[in-house]
Each structure stands twice: as structure tokens, then as C-alpha cells.
Amino acid sequence: MITGDAAYIKKINRSLIIKEIVKAGMISRADISKVTDLTRATISAQVADLLDEGLIIETQLEHFSVGRKPIMLSLNSHAGYALGIDLDYGQISFTLSDLLGHPVTSTIIKINTTDYAEILHILVEQIKKYKAEYTDSHYGIVGIVIAIHGLVGKDEVVHFVPRLGWEDIHLKTDLENEIDIDVYLENNANLSSFAERVFFHHETDNLLCATLYSGIGMGMMMKNDFFRGHDGFAGEIGHMIVVPEGRPCNCGNKGCWEKYASESSIFEYLSEKRQMKNLSYEDIQKWLDEGDQEVHEQLEQLLYYLSVGLNNMINIYNPDVLVLDSELLRMYPDALDKIKRNLHSSISHYRELSISSIGKKSCVLGACALAIKHFLGVPMLNLPFEQQENETVS
Numbered sequence: 001m002i003t004g005d006a007a008y009i010k011k012i013n014r015s016l017i018i019k020e021i022v023k024a025g026m027i028s029r030a031d032i033s034k035v036t037d038l039t040r041a042t043i044s045a046q047v048a049d050l051l052d053e054g055l056i057i058e059t060q061l062e063h064f065s066v067g068r069k070p071i072m073l074s075l076n077s078h079a080g081y082a083l084g085i086d087l088d089y090g091q092i093s094f095t096l097s098d099l100l101g102h103p104v105t106s107t108i109i110k111i112n113t114t115d116y117a118e119i120l121h122i123l124v125e126q127i128k129k130y131k132a133e134y135t136d137s138h139y140g141i142v143g144i145v146i147a148i149h150g151l152v153g154k155d156e157v158v159h160f161v162p163r164l165g166w167e168d169i170h171l172k173t174d175l176e177n178e179i180d181i182d183v184y185l186e187n188n189a190n191l192s193s194f195a196e197r198v199f200f201h202h203e204t205d206n207l208l209c210a211t212l213y214s215g216i217g218m219g220m221m222m223k224n225d226f227f228r229g230h231d232g233f234a235g236e237i238g239h240m241i242v243v244p245e246g247r248p249c250n251c252g253n254k255g256c257w258e259k260y261a262s263e264s265s266i267f268e269y270l271s272e273k274r275q276m277k278n279l280s281y282e283d284i285q286k287w288l289d290e291g292d293q294e295v296h297e298q299l300e301q302l303l304y305y306l307s308v309g310l311n312n313m314i315n316i317y318n319p320d321v322l323v324l325d326s327e328l329l330r331m332y333p334d335a336l337d338k339i340k341r342n343l344h345s346s347i348s349h350y351r352e353l354s355i356s357s358i359g360k361k362s363c364v365l366g367a368c369a370l371a372i373k374h375f376l377g378v379p380m381l382n383l384p385f386e387q388q389e390n391e392t393v394s
């Protein structure tokens, strides 16, 4: 008979073994024993279970010069699929990934409503479609994580989404009543920081990620977990005042950071100044290529105010790795060096400052990765980054 303690230890060992298999990509039983300090007998028993469940597969290595060809273990990446959803204003992005976080297919649905019932209906329909399509794999869809551009409490209730005008919405419960799959809700900036940790910055346990798109969001990973604050609302850094009595913000204050350093601040300014409604990144790239002085000045100003706020963030949090998620920074020459030159305080300490290599998709890929983490029951994931999928827009 397995006692409570034995069952718990079995679960912990299982999690350790899965974690090492995912981290290594391919690993032998003997090497798992070396890195985990678990006995060969424990590993054999657990591995036999995982093989039975179809969660891992064995591969015999060819071309092995001396001795026995080792049998390697790896995750069966197509045993199931994770569904990440980015619920943004104006559009919902769906990405389905395999169990190693590789995107398999993506769909973007444009929406012209903020009505909760209508959006819930779209979500349910789309999820049911994916579920029916991927029912053939061993586990089907193993979990759904939805990125919310607003405040999600520790209770996973959506407390406030400014652009959708939603307050106290029970989206998780409403979805789980309709669909027989686990649903998790998470703030979009948290998911971007999670993606940075899972796909790129494997060696840190202290990572801050600032997303600079519509406003400024901050996600933070500390010791394999999100830093959430008391209610789960930590990271609303965009409303830190950087210019006293400055530009009015819809939060009720003046001079908030995101009115000066977010991409939307530049887009709003230029589209008003140049009387162009739907300004795109391509327009800004074109102006930069042409040497447009006003656009250059605007971006220099953004870099300046970005550095002001980053200096504050670094002093508050002392992060190890700080990632900036912004398409404009990716296209503006020397953006990173210019920011670093502005961060010259002898007090501010960080090890690495970088611009996201994932870009706008970080939030939806972080959502897939979080669903995988929940399914595998591991404390953290280290996954390779690969971006290949078919995308449809409707």
C-alpha cells in the first residue's frame, strides 16, 4: 500500500525526472541518476510508468563507437498540445503548441466588441474547434492559459481590464463550465516574462520583463514563480510618475511613465501630428530609413524616458536579467547601447539588459509554456526556442 508520504515522494521524484528529460532534450537513465541522485531502481520504475503513459519515448543511439548503444529518453512532444490565448483589445490570438512549446498553429480573430458574453462565446467556439481537431493525440489539449491585459487576482478572477471595461469577471469558471479542460488566467506581462525565462534565460532565477506596447507592463519571475504582490496586482509600473504635472493619463494622474515611454505614446503622437489613422511599424521604419528628423527625435525622447523609469525599476528590484519587449526598440539602431549609457548610476545594479528576441508573441508563447508546466507538474521549464507555425487571420 502506498502511504500519503510515499505518494508525495513518488510525485516529487516524477517531477524531478521529467524536468531533467525536458532540460536535456535526450538523456539516459544513468545520466538522470547522476544529476538527480535518485537510485537506478527508482528511476527504472518511474521511467517505466512514463513510457506506459506515452509521455516519454525511448531512442537507441546509433553510431556509438564503444560499448553498448545507450537508450535515450526524451519527451514525447506530440503526446498532447497546449493552447495559449492572448485576449487583447480588438483581437484574440490563439497558438497551439506541442509539449516542448513549439507552435503548431496560430489563429488571430479580429473582434469589434468588448461585450463579455460575445467574447466568451468566441472563446468557447474556438476552443471546442481546437479540441475536436486534436483529439487524436494521447492527451489531447492538456491545458489552456489565457493572457489578460489587466488585473488578475490570485483567485484567478479578472478584476479589471481597462480597455475592455471589464470588472470582476469569472472567465475561468465560465469557460470550465463549458469545456472539459483546465483553464488558467494570467496577466500578459507576467506571461511575457515567463516566456523569456523558459525559452531564453535559463540560468537566472530573477528576471524582470517590461512590455512597452499599449502602455507599459512589467512581469517578474523570482525563484521560479511570479512576483505578484499581496492581491496579485504587482507590476503596474506604467503609472509610475516620471514627469510631475506632465501629460494627463486616463488613470487620473499626470506624467505617468507609459505616456512617455510606451510604443503607443509614439504612435498616438505621430498619428495625430501626421493625420494618419492606422500608423504601422512599417511606416515608422520607412521614416527612420529616410532619416526623418522628427521621428528620430521622438525615439530619442522615448529612450530617455525609458531609461528614467528603468533606473527606478532597477533600484527597486535589483534584477539579474532585465528584458525589454518592444518592436520599436528592435528596429531603432543602437537602442540598447543608448539606454545602457543612460543607466550610469553607481547604485543601479543588474547583470544583463536585453531586447526581447521573441517580440510580440512572447505573451501567447508564455501562455503555452505555462499550460505545459502545469500539465507536467514541474517547478520550471527550460525549452528550446523555435518559431515555425502556420498563422491564419480571420
Ligand SMILES: [Zn+2]
Pocket (backbone or CB within 6 Å): 238, 239, 249, 250, 251, 252, 253, 256
Ligand atoms: Zn497613469
